[in-house]
Amino acid sequence: MRVLIAQHNADLGKLWSGFLTREGVEVTLVHSQSDALLQLRAQDFDALVLEMVLPDGGAIAIADFAAYRMPDAPIITINSTNFFSDGSIFSLLPNVHSVLQAPIEASDLAAVVSHLENKRQSNYSSPSKK
DSSP states (O other), rough: OOOEOSSOOHHHHHHHHHHHHTOOOHHHEEEEEEEHHHHHHHOOEEEEEEEEETTTTHHHHHHHHHHHTTTTTTTEEEEEESSSTTTTTHHTTTTTTEESSSSHHHHHHHHHHHHHHHHHHHHSOOOOOO
């Protein structure tokens, strides 16, 4: 599984990335909206982990572009504010699958990523309905 993480806190991003890598996930870590968009233009990802607020923008622009470029890639947002605490993010961005409230443990993030991977694999392996 290939995951893009956009997290402005370099130490936290490295922690998450290292934990997911040890779980067998191929991770690309970026620290800004512009770097995330560059990565999305260059390669495909199976899932995205996006901090809602980044120094040069935020997850909404990244998620919007990802929805166009990779409409089936689920997005996990990390929210460190009360913004979108009402769940309205789900109506704005259809590919958001979960919202985690910071601070989060790396193991919790890994569990959500693992769940999305299992769901993706079961969708690929299930016979198509006729």
